[in-house]
Amino acid sequence: MKPTLEEKSLYGEGVQVLNRRADRSVYQITDETGNAKMISYEVFEGITVVYNEVHMQEFSVDINPSEEVFEINHCREGRIECEFQNGDYLYMADGDFSVNRKEGTRHHSYFPISHYHGVSITVVPKLAQRELDHHFGTGQINLEQICRALCGRRGFFLIREPEWAEHIFFELYCLPEQIRKDYFKLKVLEVLLFLSTIGGETNQPSVYFPRGQVEKIKIIQKQITEHMDKKYTLEQLAAEHEMALTAMKSCFKGVFGSGIYSYIKRYRMSAAAKMLLETEHTILHIANCVGYENGSKFAAAFKDVMGMTPREFRQNREGKQYFLHDKMSEWS
Structure with a gap:
């Protein structure tokens, strides 16, 4: 199926439409680094629920919405x-919840560990307000006011692992397909x-990292992953990239979710x-x-991470499947 102009504006020129019907569409973006799959459901006019399954590090989309749009996001993992x-x-991580405006600009999405699963609710206030007024009465829920507040x-609101968000969104990940459309309306x-x-008063203090630090950290990550046979000390990396040791450690963990040695x-x-899977070495x-x-x-380190020795892993068919579906997507 060929993507429409609207679909290209949301997901980019390279988007593939795997399936499309009246209220549900399935999209895929693929490149040499991996793929991203989006399953989109139109719930009300102006309100869409999207399941995001990303196993790539980055992609860019030219977003040019014709109306004011804001997006509600829950990160399940990644x-x-x-x-x-x-x-x-x-950086959003497991369990985090956010609300952000989507403005007419080139939108670059970066996924540090090439792994992200979550749900997004996209809202066009001018279109969706009619539906809410119908269900709750005129002005009881003001979408533009929610976005501004x-x-x-x-243009961004974040809460780290709120219990109420986990409760609300958990059910969205477990819905049988046959009841999703009606259940989405309730959720x-x-x-x-x-x-x-x-309102905005519950917005928690967050740690922000400046562009210069983040760019250096991404260079460090590329260096240590492209030269796995080499050993680096933290002091060596900090000196080579002209960063304070404490700042380097803090920023790396902020971007990639773990310390450098653990990563x-x-x-x-x-x-x-x-x-082990693909060669006879x-x-x-x-x-x-x-x-x-x-x-x-090496065997001890492998077992610590993968839960079995290299020899057991090579011989264990179930272990291979577990790795292919989980470990590869998260750490490749």
């Missing part, structure tokens, strides 16, 4: 980068009704697991490729 006009960055000057109204009561270990084990050779000269130390 990480996504949020960039602000002043050059600051913020929550998004404010920055969307529940979310908007709740947002109309909280290197898990990335190396992911790469080793892929080689000896386990010692694979250990050397990911920076381990000692086979027993």
Whole structure:
């Protein structure tokens, strides 16, 4: 199926339409780094629920909405980068909830660990307001006021792992297909009704990272993943990239969700697991490729991350499937 102009404006020129019917469309974006799948449901006029399954590091879309649009997001698992006009960055992680304005601009989405699952509710206030007035009475829920109150000057509102968001969104991930359309209406109204009561005062302080630091951290991540056979000390990396040691450690964890040594270990084990599946190389050779000269130390590290030894992993069909569906998507 060919994408419409509206679909291209939302997901980019390279979007594929896998399936389309009156109230549900399935889209896919694919490149050499992986793929992203979006399942979109039209709930009311002006309100859409989208399931996002991303297994790639980044993509860009030219967004040019004809009306004011805001988006409600819940991150079930993974990480996504949020960039602000002043050059600051913020990162959503497991359980986080956000509201943001979508303005006419080139939108670049970056997923630090190439893994993101979540739900988005896209709202066009001028179109959706009629539906809410019909259900709750005129003016009881004011969408433009919700957007202004929550998004404010920055255009973005974030709460870290709120219990109420987990309760509201959990059910959206477990719905049978046959009842989704009607159930979405209840859940969307529940979310908007709740947002109309909280205002911006519950917005929690967040750690923002300046563009210069983030760019250096991404260079460091690329360096340590492209040269897995080399060993780096934190002091060496900080000096080489002209960063204070504390700032480097803090920013790396903020972007990628773990410390540098922990990230290197898990990335190396992911790469080793892929080689165990796709090549006939000896386990010692694979250990050397990911920076381990000692086979027993490599086996211990692999078991710590993957839950089984390299030999067991190579022989265990269930272990291979577990890795392909979870570990690869998260750490490759």
